[in-house]
Amino acid sequence: MEFEEKTIKSELIYDGKVTKYIVEDVLLPNGKQSKREIVRHDGAAAVIAFTDDQKLLLVKQYRKAIEKISIEIPAGLKDAEDENGLKTAKRELEEETGFQAQVWSFITSFYSTPGFTDEFLEIYEARQLIKVDNPLPKDEDETIEVLALTFEEAWHAYEEGHLRDSKSVFALFYWKMKKIQGFN
Known part of the structure; x- marks a missing residue:
């Protein structure tokens, strides 16, 4: 079974001091599309x-x-x-x-x-x-x-x-x- 979601489009919404906010359009393993709201963090x-x-x-x-x-x-x-x-x-x-x-x-x-x-x-x-x-x-x-x-x-x-x-x-x-x- 495949699990990976492939990124179609990625948009930076906000680039802050601590985090970055990204919205990605993804292609799901079942062929459908979805959106992912992601907070990027340096650790x-x-x-x-x-x-x-x-x-x-x-x-x-x-x-x-x-x-x-x-x-x-x-x-x-x-x-x-x-x-x-x-x-x-x-x-x-x-x-x-x-x-x-x-x-x-x-x-x-x-x-x-x-x-x-x-x-x-x-x-x-x-x-x-x-x-x-x-x-x-x-x-x-x-x-x-x-x-x-x-x-x-x-x-x-x-x-x-x-x-x-x-x-x-x-x-x-x-x-x-x-x-x-x-x-x-």
Whole structure:
């Protein structure tokens, strides 16, 4: 069975700072035509950062798209200077939390929502955190508060609906799995 959809026409609707919006006319495998609305994205990296006392560093911020406060693991967009996911993760950890890490591990990567975007997210674990005296500055458009939560506190934030973005839910279940396996 063939699955590929062939692009007949592609139109750039908007070219923004973070994303591009494309509408494509496609030829389906069954010979019919359809439209696809696609958000192009340069990719991102996120950090599951554990403190020495087994807390998870999170950031609290307002997310306009959902019109509410969200508690999330530190994350950010890849850019021309650091297209490498690990470099992006290191930059974002320092910018958003004021910490660097001595130990880094790649955990996983995935497409966040392939039904409409090509955003590819890499997730890293960071340990042996060190507070930086003069950290990289936060992005000018970010208003965030750094939190260090125990597993129970983070799980409560999830149950209350404050920790609900996909990368942070993944981080919480990753942490739960590690606890079940006897690791922290």
